[in-house]
Amino acid sequence: MTDPTRTGSAEWRLMRRGDLDAVLRIADLVHPALPEPPEVFANRLALWPAGTLVLEDGAGIAGYAIGHPIRFPEPPALGAVMDRLAPDADAFYVHDVAIVPEMRGRSLAGAALGQLLASASGLRRACLVSVYGTAAFWSRFGFEDAGHLVRPEKLHSFGEGARFMVSQLTPHEALSDGVSAVKLP
Ligand SMILES: CC(C)(COP(=O)(O)OP(=O)(O)OC[C@H]1O[C@@H](n2cnc3c(N)ncnc32)[C@H](O)[C@@H]1OP(=O)(O)O)[C@@H](O)C(=O)NCCC(=O)NCCS
DSSP states (O other): OOOTTOOSOEEEEEOOGGGHHHHHHHHHHHOTTSOOOHHHHHHHHHHOGGGEEEEEETTEEEEEEEEEEEOTTOOOOTTOOOSSOOTTOOEEEEEEEEEOGGGOSSSHHHHHHHHHHHTSTTOOEEEEEEOTTOHHHHHTTTOEEOGGGSOGGGGGGGOTTOEEEEEEOOHHHHHOOSSOOOOOO
16 A cells, blocks of 8 residues: 655544544554454544544545543453443543554654543543554653553453553643543543
8 A cells, every 4th residue: 555645744633434444444454463343443433532533644544543531451452342431431542543654754643642642631641552562662652561550361352462551641741732622421
């Protein structure tokens, strides 16, 4: 899927239902070994729309980023469709950031992370499951290994090498209004 038209600027914006086909194509491309059912993407868009973003450039959708509140430390299993968000959610979970190969290396993931965290009004920590050896990458954004806080079986669906990581959010990050802040249900 290398696309020579993918040059110039790209911006993160809120995902719409009409973006889902493009998002699924990127998920298939980027995560062949960790597939998730299509319903998962629509599910997160419905449950926490402020935490579903797409990266748009002149050629179309070039990436997506998804996150939502959870009760800590209980990351949903990979591929799990959620009935609802936990009413006592107390942490922001970065479900996935995926960017097509030709758009990587431009600090676009950090921009997405900032927007995702801005949707987490009032939450004081963020967490994620690092795969593909991305722990060092996530540590650039303040995430630290917190494997001791989560039961090992919680990570099985993410494959070998998955690592649970946590970042304490500063009040600035927690209250930033880069994306319209949404109160917890
Ligand atoms: C991880 C990802 C979102 C980063 O996006 P990005 O916009 O390219 O990130 P940045 O430009 O801020 O940073 C790129 C840096 O991250 C590093 N990086 C990216 N993936 C990495 C990995 N799997 N392991 C180690 N380092 C990695 C790059 O080597 C690069 O390092 P450099 O700055 O020293 O050159 C993107 O590489 C991607 O979509 N990867 C596939 C999906 C994925 O791994 N998602 C995260 C799952 S937890």
